[in-house]
Amino acid sequence: MAMGKVAWKIMGTGGAIVAGVVATKVIDAIWARAGQDEINPKNPHAPLAKAVAYAAITGLAVGAARTIATRRAAAFYEKSSGHLPAEIRTDPV
Numbered sequence: 001m002a003m004g005k006v007a008w009k010i011m012g013t014g015g016a017i018v019a020g021v022v023a024t025k026v027i028d029a030i031w032a033r034a035g036q037d038e039i040n041p042k043n044p045h046a047p048l049a050k051a052v053a054y055a056a057i058t059g060l061a062v063g064a065a066r067t068i069a070t071r072r073a074a075a076f077y078e079k080s081s082g083h084l085p086a087e088i089r090t091d092p093v
Contacts, residue, residue, distance in 0.1 A: 004077075008085040011073040019069035023061040031057075 031054065032038070041051035078084050 004081060005086070008073075008077055008087070011077060012070055012085065012087075015069040015073045016066040019065035020062045023065035024058060027054075027058045027061050 028038075036050070036054075039046050039050055039054050041055040043051075074084055074088050083089065
């Protein structure tokens with residue numbers, strides 16, 4: 001059972017991290033192709049509207065990518081082990 005917990009932690013967390021990094025890179029590329037300058041939304045000198053737009057778009061993309069990656073990892077885990085990870089089994093649907 002302990003090995004299953006370790007495997008889930010690696011698959012669930014690792015997949016979510018990778019998905020977040022990839023989503024950020026994709027949004028950065030789309031932002032640049034749209035003709036927008038690079039922006040650091042944390043910088044107080046960046047235009048507020050642009051910073052909020054970039055942060056909102058990036059946050060949405062990262063959240064969606066992490067959710068999809070975690071769901072796929074859970075489906076793979078279930079297919080491999082015959083049951084969902086304990087953390088997911090106990091959460092409401």
